[in-house]
Amino acid sequence: MFRRTAGVIALTLLAACGAEDRTGQPETDTTATTGQSVQETSTAAATTTATSGGTLSAMSPEDKEFVVKAGMGGLFEVQSGTLALQKASSAEVKTFAQRMVTDHGKANAELAQLATTKGLALATELDGDTQEAYEHLASLSGAEFDKAYMQHMVEDHGKAVADFDKASTSSSDADLKAWAGKTLPTLREHETMAKDIARKM
Secondary structure, eight states: OHHHHHHHHHHHHHHHHHHHHHHHHHHHHHHHHHHHHHHHHHHHHHHHHHHHHHHHHTSOHHHHHHHHHHHHHHHHHHHHHHHHHHHOOOHHHHHHHHHHHHHHHHHHHHHHHHHHHTTOOOOSSOOHHHHHHHHHHHTOOHHHHHHHHHHHHHHHHHHHHHHHHHHHHHOSOHHHHHHHHHHHHHHHHHHHHHHHHHTTO
């Protein structure tokens, strides 16, 4: 009787130990797997952050300022050009305005794509001086609008040509430097056209 009871107890203890081992082992494996997953996720996040940081740091503060300024200027050219198509009384002014919408619309899209690759986002709405200038133009009509609009175009393109000329020669970002150089001839053409039309106002 004693032997049979001892045998039962021994079997029970062995079964209990086996169950503990089987239960414990998966828990240990799960912890190890989870730890590895967390480590891989952290490494991936760090790589992404480092890559993003590297992209941003590759562009100098001056280049970033140029991108923001060029983006806002281009947005104003498109929106004021659209306004001129509606309010201008001169056919020549309307023709010029259409060039602004088309050319600057294309340049804006190119700049937006370039900015995205550098981790920057362009403004989608006018602000500050550009918004004030737009509102002033919107309050005018007829010949008065034509004159004010073309005066803005002369001044704006004069500044833009200077900024793009500088960026095309001294930008530390190769992509931005190439884009500025490619866009500059069109801006020079716009400036010449604006001056010619403004003289007739």
